[in-house]
Amino acid sequence: MSDKNIYLPYLMRIAEITEESPAVKTFRLEFIDEVAAQSFDFKTGQFGLYSAFGEGESTFCIASSPTRKGYIECTFREVGRVTAALADKEVGDIVGFRGPYGNVFPLEDWKGKNLVFIAGGIALPPLRSVIWNCLDLRDWFKDITVVYGARSVKDLVYKRELKEWSERSDIKLVTTVDPGGETPDWQGKVGFIPPVVEQLGLAAENTVAIVCGPPIMIKLTLPVLERLGFPPEAIFTTLENRMKCGLGKCGRCNTGSSYVCKDGPVYTLAELNELPAEY
Amino acid sequence: MANTYNLSHESLKGLFGSLRRDGRRILAPVDAAGRVELGEVEAPSQVAADYLQTILSAKEVAFPKVERLLSYTIAPGRVDLKDAEPRALPTVLFGVRPCEAKAFGALDAVFNWDYRDKFFNARMEQLAVIGLSCTKADEACFCTSVGGGPADATGSDILLTPIEGGYLAEVCTEKGAAIRALAPDLFRPGNGVDKAAIAAKVQQAFDQPALTSQLPGMFENEVWADQALRCIGCGACAFVCPTCVCFDIQEEADPKKGERLRCWDSCGFHQFTLHASGHNPREVQGARWRQRVYHKFSYYPERYDMLGCVGCGKCTRACPVDMNLKEHLIEAAGVKA
Amino acid sequence: MEAVIQRAKELLEQGEVKAVLGYAKGTGSARRPHFARQAGQLDKLVMDEACVQNLAVYVTKHEVKKLGKVAVVALPVTQRAILQLMAERQLRDGSLAILAVDDGAVKELDSASALEEHLALKAQVLNAKDKASLADLEAMDQGQRWAYWQKELSRCMKCYACRNTCPMCYCDHCTMDCNRPQWVPVASHGIGNLEYHMVRTMHLAGRCVECGDCGRACPVGIPVHLLTIGAEETVHELFGQRAGHKAKLDYALSTFKTDDKESFIR
Numbered sequence: 001m002s003d004k005n006i007y008l009p010y011l012m013r014i015a016e017i018t019e020e021s022p023a024v025k026t027f028r029l030e031f032i033d034e035v036a037a038q039s040f041d042f043k044t045g046q047f048g049l050y051s052a053f054g055e056g057e058s059t060f061c062i063a064s065s066p067t068r069k070g071y072i073e074c075t076f077r078e079v080g081r082v083t084a085a086l087a088d089k090e091v092g093d094i095v096g097f098r099g100p101y102g103n104v105f106p107l108e109d110w111k112g113k114n115l116v117f118i119a120g121g122i123a124l125p126p127l128r129s130v131i132w133n134c135l136d137l138r139d140w141f142k143d144i145t146v147v148y149g150a151r152s153v154k155d156l157v158y159k160r161e162l163k164e165w166s167e168r169s170d171i172k173l174v175t176t177v178d179p180g181g182e183t184p185d186w187q188g189k190v191g192f193i194p195p196v197v198e199q200l201g202l203a204a205e206n207t208v209a210i211v212c213g214p215p216i217m218i219k220l221t222l223p224v225l226e227r228l229g230f231p232p233e234a235i236f237t238t239l240e241n242r243m244k245c246g247l248g249k250c251g252r253c254n255t256g257s258s259y260v261c262k263d264g265p266v267y268t269l270a271e272l273n274e275l276p277a278e279y
Numbered sequence: 280m281a282n283t284y285n286l287s288h289e290s291l292k293g294l295f296g297s298l299r300r301d302g303r304r305i306l307a308p309v310d311a312a313g314r315v316e317l318g319e320v321e322a323p324s325q326v327a328a329d330y331l332q333t334i335l336s337a338k339e340v341a342f343p344k345v346e347r348l349l350s351y352t353i354a355p356g357r358v359d360l361k362d363a364e365p366r367a368l369p370t371v372l373f374g375v376r377p378c379e380a381k382a383f384g385a386l387d388a389v390f391n392w393d394y395r396d397k398f399f400n401a402r403m404e405q406l407a408v409i410g411l412s413c414t415k416a417d418e419a420c421f422c423t424s425v426g427g428g429p430a431d432a433t434g435s436d437i438l439l440t441p442i443e444g445g446y447l448a449e450v451c452t453e454k455g456a457a458i459r460a461l462a463p464d465l466f467r468p469g470n471g472v473d474k475a476a477i478a479a480k481v482q483q484a485f486d487q488p489a490l491t492s493q494l495p496g497m498f499e500n501e502v503w504a505d506q507a508l509r510c511i512g513c514g515a516c517a518f519v520c521p522t523c524v525c526f527d528i529q530e531e532a533d534p535k536k537g538e539r540l541r542c543w544d545s546c547g548f549h550q551f552t553l554h555a556s557g558h559n560p561r562e563v564q565g566a567r568w569r570q571r572v573y574h575k576f577s578y579y580p581e582r583y584d585m586l587g588c589v590g591c592g593k594c595t596r597a598c599p600v601d602m603n604l605k606e607h608l609i610e611a612a613g614v615k616a
Numbered sequence: 617m618e619a620v621i622q623r624a625k626e627l628l629e630q631g632e633v634k635a636v637l638g639y640a641k642g643t644g645s646a647r648r649p650h651f652a653r654q655a656g657q658l659d660k661l662v663m664d665e666a667c668v669q670n671l672a673v674y675v676t677k678h679e680v681k682k683l684g685k686v687a688v689v690a691l692p693v694t695q696r697a698i699l700q701l702m703a704e705r706q707l708r709d710g711s712l713a714i715l716a717v718d719d720g721a722v723k724e725l726d727s728a729s730a731l732e733e734h735l736a737l738k739a740q741v742l743n744a745k746d747k748a749s750l751a752d753l754e755a756m757d758q759g760q761r762w763a764y765w766q767k768e769l770s771r772c773m774k775c776y777a778c779r780n781t782c783p784m785c786y787c788d789h790c791t792m793d794c795n796r797p798q799w800v801p802v803a804s805h806g807i808g809n810l811e812y813h814m815v816r817t818m819h820l821a822g823r824c825v826e827c828g829d830c831g832r833a834c835p836v837g838i839p840v841h842l843l844t845i846g847a848e849e850t851v852h853e854l855f856g857q858r859a860g861h862k863a864k865l866d867y868a869l870s871t872f873k874t875d876d877k878e879s880f881i882r
């Protein structure tokens with residue numbers, strides 16, 4: 001038998017669980033197999049299929065930075081059969097992981113540029129990986145700005161790192177919550193992401209924008225960026241089409257002639273404009 | 280590399296015997312209470328006497344409707360994974376039509392374009408195809424519009440064409456040569472038979488290259504929603520289609536053990552693209568029907584440099600509401616941009 | 617039969633309906649559902665013995681509802697399905713123009729009560745072939761019947777043509793599509809197929825209008841309509857009800873009456 005079974009996952013032990021917000025958790029996962037732990041490598045932007053044995057597989061991005069070796073992290077919201085089963089797991093439990101799959105954020109191309117990350121709700125995980133990656137390669141880039149918004153204060157994920165980023169001088173963090181979602185001691189902004197971005201008065205020149213969030217947020221934020229002068233080639237986003245295989249076989253993520261699991265999930269707006277809007 | 284021979288009816292019987300002695304099972308169209316289905320046979324006499332095509336396609340031989348991908352056992356703090364091995368038996372697929380023989384190429388394109396799918400490959404390695412040219416066709420057939428033909432040898436290891444007293448046998452591949460080598464005496468020197476005169480006449484129905492080049496510009500055309508109005512969004516067309524390759528991965532388990540299964544799926548189902556949030560990128564049947572047409576006639580050519588349709592017409596015959604693909608493609612080809 | 621096409625033309629041309637749903641000539645000798653939305657699409661309409669499909673499957677679809685008011689060429693099975701859909705509140709009374717075609721005559725029925733009255737005129741009879749097949753099944757002992765269905769259902773590939781063509785299988789979120797819990801396995805193996813058809817049979821018992829479309833739709837020729845029709849006949853025997861005859865829902869399997877037969881409780 002020459003071919004390997006491409007559907008076979010790695011076994012992973014849950015090393016740490018962080019409750020991020022209601023129904024959102026972060027797992028730190030360690031490879032059980034030593035060889036896999038040593039040889040495993042990925043790039044920021046990539047994703048994997050995580051198994052809850054007994055229930056199935058779910059697609060999440062790898063939310064940790066490739067510069068942090070020895071483990072991977074994922075952050076997920078409990079929405080269905082697999083995510084509910086994962087949410088029931090405890091430290092020490094075994095889950096499965098297949099990956100890394102998909103394309104990557106082109107950090108090399110961003111050298112010498114300003115970076116603006118814009119994330120809404122649970123969409124911070126894909127950006128968290130790249131933000132940490134960029135911070136670990138800090139001298140490659142000029143200004144780094146992060147705009148992160150959620151429905152309410154309790155819905156903000158990664159509160160620990162938000163605090164850390166807000167205290168660092170080499171990254172500018174702007175947090176916002178939807179009107180009505182603030183608490184009395186809330187220090188950030190109140191308002192939806194698109195106007196908040198508009199008010200920041202970002203300079204589009206020599207800057208790339210990386211936008212992740214629910215479809216409606218992306219839809220409303222892109223025009224703002226275009227108004228600010230960002231060309232479509234300088235705007236990056238990730239798609240979340242439903243996936244089953246992650247290998248360019250099952251056809252589920254197919255959008256135009258693109259397999260989101262292979263050619264994506266990272267796309268520039270210029271590339272998206274070439275695809276049918278089936279995402 | 281086709282080498283042409285004559286194979287008499289008597290010799291075919293002998294060949295079946297040789298194949299069986301070589302340890303291969305022979306699958307062929309058989310008559311099952313009025314329906315023609317693939318079944319295991321030992322002699323040519325068991326093959327359905329008169330058939331156009333089977334209802335289901337032969338893809339099942341390499342890509343079964345349910346396939347175990349892996350299994351596991353669960354204990355506290357412990358999971359043991361077990362790889363799955365496909366049960367790939369040495370098999371000769373006898374009497375499939377040229378369209379279906381060709382269709383394995385479209386499956387192969389997806390299963391192996393990047394990662395290699397061992398389940399499909401293990402079965403394909405064990406499979407040899409003895410195709411049979413068509414001497415008749417029906418209103419659903421359109422092989423000649425998609426680059427094939429009723430006596431096209433593509434995809435067959437040996438292609439048989441019925442002639443007086445037996446068959447013209449074209450040995451097209453190494454696998455075909457290996458079959459001939461089992462009983463070389465049965466294959467007599469062939470004479471110059473005009474295959475085209477024997478084969479069914481299938482009129483070219485539309486200009487496929489022109490259609491393929493105009494599809495990107497007519498994505499928003501209302502023709503798709505119009506055509507899809509009577510489509511009921513079932514899986515019949517995709518499941519009988521010899522090139523449809525989409526699948527689902529499903530888990531079946533109890534608290535102690537489980538397995539992961541791959542099952543046929545279809546882009547025609549509402550569920551196919553539905554997100555857990557309720558958002559659906561292809562919300563209406565018109566969009567799903569369009570995906571079917573585009574995947575086969577636009578995306579496949581773009582990505583794999585081939586079509587995702589062989590014009591067999593199975594989808595048309597299986598559709599409960601008579602969505603005739605050929606007719607719809609003719610209509611689409613006639614849309615002026 | 618010409619009369620129904622004539623009337624459909626008038627309705628569309630006068631703008632009383634936005635579309636006419638009837639039959640057209642299809643591949644070979646087949647007939648297919650046909651939506652005529654412009655006058656030019658009307659001449660494709662045909663009406664003859666080969667037109668058998670229950671067109672009521674379309675009237676609950678979002679895409680069809682969006683067209684506006686539709687005139688439906690309605691065979692008795694279609695009429696029954698429409699009435700049942702109205703009784704189950706899936707369809708607003710008066711939202712369709714119903715062109716009833718039975719025995720050559722055309723009658724316009726545009727309300728549930730008109731349908732009810734019309735359907736009461738003639739007894740519902742099962743066609744001879746299905747009747748004979750049901751009798752054959754009935755004559756088998758339990759073991760034979762089990763073996764028969766095991767064998768038939770082993771061919772099922774879960775394409776759901778039978779479900780999707782059924783006018784009474786209108787659920788947006790079918791039990792088969794539900795994965796929390798996963799009531800029925802998705803795979804089309806022995807258990808998955810058996811459970812699917814058992815669930816469908818039970819969901820149609822007392823609701824099946826006996827059109828037989830599920831069986832006709834099956835690409836691999838499994839007579840699944842014998843399951844639903846069989847269950848429907850049983851409900852009729854036990855409770856004296858038939859689906860698609862009453863404008864007001866009186867569903868045997870969800871209603872308790874003190875005089876219900878309890879002979880099946882042992």
Ligand SMILES: Cc1cc2nc3c(=O)[nH]c(=O)nc-3n(C[C@H](O)[C@H](O)[C@H](O)COP(=O)(O)OP(=O)(O)OC[C@H]3O[C@@H](n4cnc5c(N)ncnc54)[C@H](O)[C@@H]3O)c2cc1C
Pocket residue numbers: 047056057058059060061062075076077078079080081082083084122125126239240241242243265550554555792793794795802
């Ligand atoms: C590239 C990518 C990155 C992503 N990153 C993240 C992330 O970082 N964090 C995050 O929270 N989410 C992420 N998502 C979204 C996430 O994959 C989904 O929210 C999640 O997979 C759905 O959860 P579930 O499996 O519990 O849901 P379910 O919908 O219950 O799915 C359970 C399983 O059953 C299947 N299924 C569902 N319904 C049916 C049915 N009716 N019949 C049969 N089978 C069914 C599903 O396909 C799935 O395999 C990402 C998605 C993509 C594509």
Ligand code: SF4
Pocket residue numbers: 516519520521522523575587588589590591592593594595604
């Ligand atoms: S789409 Fe239809 S005609 Fe084309 S290969 Fe598939 S079943 Fe055959």
Ligand code: SF4
Pocket residue numbers: 251254517522523524525544545546547570571572574575587
């Ligand atoms: S996308 Fe649709 S048409 Fe293409 S292979 Fe999949 S099921 Fe078939």
Ligand code: SF4
Pocket residue numbers: 509510511512513514515516517547594597598599600601602777
């Ligand atoms: S085209 Fe026919 S077979 Fe295919 S999904 Fe539509 S109704 Fe079903």
Ligand code: SF4
Pocket residue numbers: 771772773774775776777778779833834835836837838840
């Ligand atoms: S139509 Fe036939 S094959 Fe398809 S799900 Fe129904 S019984 Fe199974």
Ligand code: FES
Pocket residue numbers: 242243244245246247248249250251252253254259260261262
């Ligand atoms: S997830 Fe299967 S092809 Fe992309």
